[in-house]
Amino acid sequence: MEVAVLGGGAAGFFAAISCKQNYPAAKVVLYEKTEKLLAKVKVSGGGRCNVTHACFTVSQLVKSYPRGEKFLRKSFEQFNTTDTIKWFESRGVKLKTEADGRMFPVTDSSQTIIDCLESEAQNLGVLVKTSSAVTGIEKVENGFLLKFSESNKKQVDKLIIATGGSPKPEGFLWLQKLGHRIEAPVPSLFTFNIPDNDITSLMGVAVENATVWIEKTKLKQQGPVLVTHWGLSGPAVLKLSSFGARVLSDMNYNFKVHVNWLGELNEEEARLKIAEELQTSNQKKISNTKPFDIPNRLWLYLLNKSGIGEETRWTELKKENRNRLINFLTNHEFEVKGKTTFKEEFVTCGGISLSDVNPQTMQSLVCPGLYFAGEVLDIDGITGGFNFQAAWTTGFIAGKISSTA
Numbered sequence: 290m291e292v293a294v295l296g297g298g299a300a301g302f303f304a305a306i307s308c309k310q311n312y313p314a315a316k317v318v319l320y321e322k323t324e325k326l327l328a329k330v331k332v333s334g335g336g337r338c339n340v341t342h343a344c345f346t347v348s349q350l351v352k353s354y355p356r357g358e359k360f361l362r363k364s365f366e367q368f369n370t371t372d373t374i375k376w377f378e379s380r381g382v383k384l385k386t387e388a389d390g391r392m393f394p395v396t397d398s399s400q401t402i403i404d405c406l407e408s409e410a411q412n413l414g415v416l417v418k419t420s421s422a423v424t425g426i427e428k429v430e431n432g433f434l435l436k437f438s439e440s441n442k443k444q445v446d447k448l449i450i451a452t453g454g455s456p457k458p459e460g461f462l463w464l465q466k467l468g469h470r471i472e473a474p475v476p477s478l479f480t481f482n483i484p485d486n487d488i489t490s491l492m493g494v495a496v497e498n499a500t501v502w503i504e505k506t507k508l509k510q511q512g513p514v515l516v517t518h519w520g521l522s523g524p525a526v527l528k529l530s531s532f533g534a535r536v537l538s539d540m541n542y543n544f545k546v547h548v549n550w551l552g553e554l555n556e557e558e559a560r561l562k563i564a565e566e567l568q569t570s571n572q573k574k575i576s577n578t579k580p581f582d583i584p585n586r587l588w589l590y591l592l593n594k595s596g597i598g599e600e601t602r603w604t605e606l607k608k609e610n611r612n613r614l615i616n617f618l619t620n621h622e623f624e625v626k627g628k629t630t631f632k633e634e635f636v637t638c639g640g641i642s643l644s645d646v647n648p649q650t651m652q653s654l655v656c657p658g659l660y661f662a663g664e665v666l667d668i669d670g671i672t673g674g675f676n677f678q679a680a681w682t683t684g685f686i687a688g689k690i691s692s693t694a
């Protein structure tokens with residue numbers, strides 16, 4: 290049996306390795322279009338590679354996938370985060386967990402992951418061919434004809450496609466021709482541009498627990514928010530961009546975002562806290578006595594926006610200014626105009642429609658003998674190692690070449 294794996298990324302390597310382990314006698318050839326293997330692994334996680342996430346229950350894990358939640362439920366039963374950790378550790382790569390749950394190699398170097406995958410593939414006898422772009426696929430009797438150029442074609446028995454995401458629909462045309470439906474690709478994981486707003490003067494300010502929501506949608510997230518020199522970022526914003534990838538694309542990235550800097554405290558609760566502070570600190574300056582757990586720079590900025598001077602004492606606080614302050618604290622509105630790609634990690638929302646793929650085998654339901662793995666599928670997760678986890682899981686399963694349709 291000859292198996293071709295298209296794509297030398299995380300999913301392609303995992304699929305080729307899994308295939309050779311399951312079928313040692315098979316000829317497994319991995320074709321990579323560029324000169325470089327595992328290029329995204331190299332730059333991932335700021336060069337450290339956030340391999341997976343310390344989330345160990347499938348029902349919890351799937352919630353981190355805005356696309357693929359239901360599909361992955363079945364796939365994770367076969368290979369999940371625990372298996373990823375075991376897989377790497379049994380090959381000498383120890384992983385560590387950071388406070389927020391992200392897992393990295395203890396070396397803090399993505400090269401460790403690359404070395405592990407490359408040597409495992411080599412030891413098993415996977416043949417790796419770089420600078421080998423497949424430009425077309427034809428289904429033939431008992432297999433597939435891969436086209437590299439007009440004069441260079443090759444027939445294989447089974448095919449695993451792990452060619453990654455594509456920001457443009459044209460990138461999926463060759464797979465569409467085989468009969469697969471394509472969910473239109475749009476970017477996921479981006480930050481919000483808020484031009485012409487003085488909030489950017491707070492660049493670098495991070496709020497531990499804010500609530501962020503988007504007007505006229507049901508999109509809402511809670512967590513850390515970071516003010517940047519172009520707008521808003523941080524985990525809560527990135528999560529919103531991920532869950533709202535399609536809706537926000539439809540809005541052409543022009544929308545209103547609201548921030549409650551106090552996280553869980555609502556307007557009434559904020560009002561009560563201010564009333565209490567007024568009682569206890571009545572002669573003190575408001576700028577010096579902050580009743581909320583937010584950064585000082587943000588507190589001073591919000592006081593200024595509410596018309597409250599630095600010298601104003603609690604007893605001097607006017608009702609109108611107090612109301613403005615409460616509104617800014619719990620419902621600060623910003624006009625978003627455009628997005629910026631998150632520097633650490635970005636993925637494609639969209640790809641091969643999951644309704645055309647069996648989640649237990651990764652085999653195409655419209656083209657038997659063909660399997661998919663990784664970001665080429667309409668699967669993407671939030672930041673934190675979830676995207677690689679999906680690549681490991683789908684690659685591992687695809688490599689089994691299970692004949693179940």
Ligand SMILES: Cc1cc2nc3c(=O)[nH]c(=O)nc-3n(C[C@H](O)[C@H](O)[C@H](O)COP(=O)(O)OP(=O)(O)OC[C@H]3O[C@@H](n4cnc5c(N)ncnc54)[C@H](O)[C@@H]3O)c2cc1C
Pocket residue numbers: 295296297298299300301320321322323325327328329330332333334335338339340341421422423424451452453454632633634635636662663664665673674675676677678680
């Ligand atoms: C900067 C950055 C940092 C990231 N950091 C993290 C992180 O720390 N943790 C995390 O979980 N996720 C991270 N991600 C997301 C993660 O890298 C991807 O989800 C993951 O790499 C997808 O793996 P893949 O193998 O499906 O696709 P890819 O890694 O994109 O690999 C696909 C490969 O297929 C090749 N190819 C394409 N077409 C053809 C063809 N026709 N013939 C042959 N070969 C072809 C491509 O050249 C490529 O090498 C990051 C993404 C980026 C961009």
